[in-house]
Amino acid sequence: MKPFKLTATTPMGLESVVSREVKSLGCEQITVENGKISFEGDLPSIARANLWLRSADRVLIQMGEFPAATFDELFEGTKALPWSDWLPKDAAFPVEGRSVKSKLSSVPACQSIVKKAIVERMKQTYGIEQFPETGPVYPIEVALRNDRATLTIDTSGEGLHKRGYRTLSVEAPIKETLAAGIIQLSRWRSGRVLADPCCGSGTIPIEAAMIGRNIAPGLRRSFAAEKWPVIPASIWQEARAEANDLARWQEPLEIYGSDIDQNAVSAARFHAGEAGLRDAIRFEKKPAEQFQIDQPYGCLVTNPPYGERIGNRREVEDLYGDLGYVASLHETWSFFILTSYPGFERFFEKRADKKRKLYNGRIECHLYQYLGPLPPFRQTEASDGIASP
Structure with a gap:
């Protein structure tokens, strides 16, 4: 053909x-x-x-x-x-x-x-x-x-965001594909700390771990075209074998997820296990204002409540203020925060270095990007590369 x-x-x-x-x-x-x-x-x-x-x-x-x-x-x-x-x-x-x-x-x-x-x-x-x-x-x-x-x-059948690991229901989750996109727009690489202090059901940390270990996101699911006689089964077998060979299953990662909701944290741990990444991520119950990691050059990537499906206006504004306080304690970190809330920067108390319009489902959002310095050993890397097979 x-x-x-x-x-x-x-x-x-x-x-x-x-x-x-x-x-x-x-x-x-x-x-x-x-x-x-x-x-x-x-x-x-x-x-x-x-x-x-x-x-x-x-x-x-x-x-x-x-x-x-x-x-x-x-x-x-x-x-x-x-x-x-x-x-x-x-x-x-x-x-x-x-x-x-x-x-x-x-x-x-x-x-x-x-x-x-x-x-x-x-x-x-x-x-x-x-x-x-x-x-x-x-x-x-x-x-x-x-x-x-x-x-x-x-050729896909079910949407590609359905990786197969997220089976428990948690309110207002971010799509796996959007989470992966935000991580790829960030400066994060394996070898740096990545944290999400509003992790919900764990999607952002899990997608980061899959990128960090170069695990193909579709490895644990099937696709409509796998049943088509025009595509020999050997093609799918070879593609999956290649993906298995390219995965760095044991690569050590420093990825953290936390949330104020214990049910969400429990779901996140379960989903990480379903993705085969239980050892790659540390989850804990903790409010965002208590987040602190004493390591330089980390990336905080999060999708906090917008006040549309979770949280009222005052709670959301207080949370954004807490994230701004966290940023003040992590001066060499980069922050990537997705929200649809108008005036986010006012409550965060700092203007973003970059903003990018994205859609979380049908909700128009902005990815607010606060770019800290790159680690010394990453100075020559581009700021938004991607992991590749």
Whole structure:
């Protein structure tokens, strides 16, 4: 099979992070757009991208893109695509859709048209009239924007944030993919201290430990494309074997998580165990204002309450003041704090060196970055590199 076009979707604001993750996999022809990174790949690229991309939401095969201002254009454009290259006779192919600023605004109607067009193309290829859809699942999406249609097949299945370790419910958790992105935007590397004094269910410390030990985030889960006959099982086996070989399972790390909520701390410890990282992280129950670690050049990375789902306004403002006090005690540390709360810097009592707009789910936030000095042995490193396979 010739190289084809893949797309890694990503939360707005993390495109540069995911782009460099894709580049680290050896992929070529990389194009960065809002919310997605497109690149050229082959069958092994599907397996490696799903296993290794830390901050992407999904990995999609881009089947085609064409003008679609009418239902006829949508039907004919879809029918012209080589669906049988991917879909066997028994494929289950549910169609989802979305439409933005397009004449074809009825998403259910567009989904129906695409489904019919795919069936017609497969009738021509396979010479049969009925398709039982009893086989592997090929989730298809039609995305319409400005009267152009993009047709994709989702290789991931469940979103890539579902690593498999976070099974207990804790209020307002941060997505694993966003946590990984924030860590990769920070100056943290294995060999430095990383701490989260509002750790909740432990996502930020756990994602940091996975980065520090170069553990592929998808190693403990499965993907939709693993069941596709077009991708030999040996490709997935080789990709997982490579990931196992590249992991630094025993690398010592100094990662700390704390929270005022004992239930959250207990959940964090459990999740670290599920991720195989119980020995890599120290969790304890402690209010944020009592956080102190007597080591230089650490990184504090946290997603504190915003007052939207957890905490009232006064509690949140007091917490931000406490974090500012913690910063005053750790002058050589770097701080990376994600919040949607307006006027955060006023309560932290210091203006950020950098701010970056990110989205925690549908909540518009800013990552406030306070950049302390780099450790002497890291002076030549870039400030926001990523771990790579």
